[in-house]
Structures are given as C-alpha cells and as structure tokens.
Amino acid sequence: xxxxxxxxxxxxxxxxxPLSLECTxxxxxxxxxxxxxxxxxxxxxxxxxSVGIGQISSEVPxxxxxxxxxxxxxxxxxxxxxxxxxxxxxxxxxxxxNTEAFFGQGTRLTVV
Amino acid sequence: xxxxxxSPQFLSIQEGENLTVYCNSSSVFSSLQWYRQEPxxxxxxxxxxVTGGEVKKLKRLTFQFGDARKDSSLHITAAQPGxxxxxxxxxxxxxxxVFGAGTILRVKS
Numbered sequence: 001x002x003x004x005x006x007x008x009x010x011x012x013x014x015x016x017x018p019l020s021l022e023c024t025x026x027x028x029x030x031x032x033x034x035x036x037x038x039x040x041x042x043x044x045x046x047x048x049x050s051v052g053i054g055q056i057s058s059e060v061p062x063x064x065x066x067x068x069x070x071x072x073x074x075x076x077x078x079x080x081x082x083x084x085x086x087x088x089x090x091x092x093x094x095x096x097x098n099t100e101a102f103f104g105q106g107t108r109l110t111v112v
Numbered sequence: 113x114x115x116x117x118x119s120p121q122f123l124s125i126q127e128g129e130n131l132t133v134y135c136n137s138s139s140v141f142s143s144l145q146w147y148r149q150e151p152x153x154x155x156x157x158x159x160x161x162v163t164g165g166e167v168k169k170l171k172r173l174t175f176q177f178g179d180a181r182k183d184s185s186l187h188i189t190a191a192q193p194g195x196x197x198x199x200x201x202x203x204x205x206x207x208x209x210v211f212g213a214g215t216i217l218r219v220k221s
Binding site: 049092104 | 147155212
C-alpha cells in the first residue's frame with residue numbers, strides 16, 4: 001500500500017523568508033502527485049499537480065512553486081513568504097490506474 | 113465556481129439521527145470519491161463509486177452515484193459522535209483530482 005511522508009508537521013516562518021515543504025511516497029511507482037492548500041474546516045484548493053518527473057502543472061497564480069526532482073518526491077517552495085501563504089498544506093498521491101488519493105498528514109504553516 | 117458543489121456546508125445533529133450529504137456537478141465524472149478528514153490530519157478515503165446508479169454501503173454509511181455520473185450522495189444512519197468530521201467529495205478531471213468545499217458534520221451526544 002502507498003505511504004506518504006510529509007514534513008514538517010508544523011512550521012512558523014517570518015514574512016519574506018523562503019519555504020520548502022517536502023513530500024515523499026512509498027509503495028507505488030509513477031504516481032500522480034498533488035499539493036493542496038486548505039482553509040480552516042473547508043475544502044482543498046489544488047495548487048500543483050504532477051504526472052511525472054519534472055512535469056508540474058500550476059492551478060493558481062501565486063507566490064509558490066513546485067518541483068518533482070524524483071519520481072516519488074514532490075517539493076513545494078517559495079522564495080519569499082507572504083502572510084497570505086499561511087494555511088494547511090497537504091500532499092497527495094494517486095495511482096494512475098485508479099483515482100483514489102492518499103494524503104500525507106499535512107503541514108500547518110503560519111507566516112508571521 | 114466550484115466544479116463540485118457540496119451541500120450542506122455545515123450540519124449539526126444529535127446522536128442517532130440520520131443525515132444526507134450531497135455532491136453535485138454539471139460535469140460527468142468517471143468516478144467519484146468520498147473522503148473524511150479530522151482536524152489537523154489529511155483526508156482519508158471512504159469509498160469510490162464508479163458506475164452510474166451504483167450504491168455502496170460501509171457499515172452505517174451509504175454512498176450513491178447518480179445515474180448520469182454527475183452527482184453523489186452520502187447517507188449516514190444513526191449518526192454517532194465519532195462520525196464528526198469534514199466530508200469531502202472528489203472527482204477526476206483529466207489528470208487533476210478536484211475536491212468539493214466539504215461538509216462539516218458535528219454529531220452531538
């Protein structure tokens with residue numbers, strides 16, 4: 001079965017500082033990978049998705065970027081954080097043979 | 113505009129009551145999934161429905177996929193406090209997995 005490791009669980013960063021959130025996947029090959037952001041108690045906003053190494057699709061213009069340097073590694077980054085970047089970030093993995101997604105535990109980012 | 117519209121947005125009921133949550137779209141999906149999420153954690157898959165008209169049961173939860181594969185419902189019988197959480201529907205749009213805004217369910221004992 002698929003396992004997703006996402007870290008850190010909690011992060012407090014000052015405005016203007018860089019960001020790097022990492023997500024790694026085990027138990028599957030060539031998965032579709034996703035980064036979502038979630039407002040408190042609400043649905044998931046798709047930020048980026050990737051169908052393969054180096055292939056990144058961005059859903060919304062923003063202060064963030066994503067990279068996929070390896071098949072099972074997905075990184076969310078920012079060069080300079082804004083207060084509005086605060087939120088709960090979730091990495092998800094989907095086996096292309098079905099559409100069921102498995103999620104990491106999430107990262108609570110607070111920009112101060 | 114949400115591709116998947118969920119209703120209601122928030123539901124607060126007493127233990128033992130029944131409830132239904134709806135997920136609607138103008139688009140046809142090859143499949144729809146339902147997830148449940150607890151605070152501070154990632155969503156966990158409950159079920160996937162694939163065939164139009166399909167009904168799946170998971171203990172006290174009944175999931176239905178509309179005949180036209182544009183909508184789905186989740187019915188909970190005799191809700192319990194442990195059912196409290198955020199319920200999300202999701203569907204695949206090409207390579208993207210998109211989610212509804214979710215229904216917050218609170219079951220009071």
